[in-house]
Amino acid sequence: YNLWLDYQPLPNSTLQNDVSELLSGVYFFGENPTYEVIKKELNRAAESWIGNTPSFRQERLQSATFYLGTRQEFSQVLSLDQQAEIKALGEDGFWTGPVEIDGKSYFSIIGNTPIGVLYGTFHWIKTVQSKTFNKNSIHSDSPKVKVRMLNHWDNLDRTVERGYAGFSIWDWHRLPGYVDPRYIDYARANASIGINAVSLTNVNANALILTTDFMKKVKVLADIFRPYGIKVFLTARFSAPIQIGGLETADPLNDQVRDFWKEKTAEIYSYIPDFGGFLVKANSEGQPGPHEYGRNHAEGANMLAEALAPHGGLLIWRAFVYSFQEDQDRHKQANFEFEPLDGKFRDNVIIQIKNGAIDFQPREPFHPLFGAINQTNVGMEFQITQEYLGQATQLVFLAPMWEEVLQTNIYRPKPSTTVASLLEGTETNQDLTLMAGVSNIGTDRNWTGHLFGQANWYAFGKLAWNPDANSADIAEEWIKLTFGQKPMVVSKIEEMMLDSHEAAVDYMTPLGLHHIMGRSHHYGPGPWVMGGRADWTAPYYHQADSLGIGFDRTSTGSDALSQYAQEIQEVWSNPNEIPEKYLLWFHHLPWDFKLKDGHTLWEGIAYHYDRGVKEVRAMQQTWDSLKPELDPEEFEHVRQLLNIQEEEAEWWRNACLLYFQTFSKRPFPSDIEQPE
């Protein structure tokens, strides 16, 4: 339950002495609600670390030993150079280290804002927990992305779309009167990893959330989150003017509709003065939107953005759009709809783009909208909940997948641009930057269903703070905060985590295969899934036939590849040059096509599926070997889930290989475990 904030007693050591000394005289240069939550966090940490509460000083000269405050509050004791250095860290940045105060050096935490001080405090706590704290060393940090956001897909009836960790933690029924302490722990956890925004409700939105009754409930949450630096956003159903406003249309150019949104927005701000804004899914998968009225996405988004602008709110508009009316490759639709609108969106609009063009598949090449529009604010949407990655029964650490996308060179607008650098905004002078993650949080006692789901929440926060962070570092940090410091334990768990995503891709969708999972629940294999619209079937994506397999997205096929930069097209259009992990995403190839290792494509597919299963077994062995080192309950929880994961990996392998064999009509390589 305590996540990575599970403070443990410090052993007798210099560290313990240093920490005890610091906590014996804590002085805040100012007063504000954020300092109150910092004090609570220090209390909590101190009690666990040293069995004692910290002493907070009212007066600076009362033998304080530990100083916290903003740069401005510290200004009398900082040199101009120090002030300039800290100022450069921006709103949310922080600085920790020794400062000379009244002739003596004291460890201090300084931010440009109280929230910066909070982030600095959580950083300091982490150094103590992971036993790397050194009172003489200086550390500073600042986020590279402005809006670091969780998207909950939580419905008002507390079910969670694609949620696998119980029900929604938002207890709408008992709000506003009853405040579940979980809300506070949720805010602490998010603030500790730098998350500063949360959209509470499902993008398949219910307009009721915008009624006055719900606003009063949302206000309670916003008030709790405020001192933690977290702003609340809501999803806005495009047809709300009809559903709750009594109008007959939701046409974004209709004056009454515009007035409805202006009044609604003003009402929200009267309850929540720092409301973040709206997140909107429109004209996608049957959701209402501007297309119904012959208007485009920019007209729809700008209408809402205009209502929010006077209050400083943001309008986040999703690029995940596709509709069955378009009879072309779904891969192409977002570019098709958004490229012509580049530059037409208001300044307070951000287009939120999924990492890939299809839908959070186990592996996708980056979305071609990144780099294709450069006069519009763009942001990333990752999925933390494992909709297509084993849900809550599988251990799949997602940071390597996210890192792979973030570090891809996309060549636009500059030859050196990566997805990460684009998101950081420096390449396009984009000030309003965003990274969103679809939450995996629910009412389960451990928050995320699978213990290792916590690592994905943690990793998302870290990558939103710094999209150039590295997954191995993130894994190591999380492991130390979760399982302790022992080098052998850390390195073994780290290896499991870092290999886990490739393993899942191997036993689910190797070599660029995608969208071959079970229908609608998306659990387990379903390469045979048919019925309904073409782009919800599996054969539409794998295109297996007696000659070969794969989706031709080159110029001889759907030509989705033409939406990428020229440099990418040149390499990816050649089946011998494209990274093999994307091979069948873009090419339909004969079963006997030669892979780089000399095997045929058919053999390669079989080897990947086989390897995936073996990798899961290797994870099981590693975990078993750690039994004496781990908490028995945690050990058993993960052990059982790994058993399920092994069964599921076999299920995927057997189902996919036997199904594809009906087309390839070739035997399996004799050195793999034969599927049956």
Ligand code: GCW
């Ligand atoms: O991943 C798919 C999911 C839908 C989801 C949709 C979206 C919220 O299967 O459940 O709806 O994407 O991102 O809008």
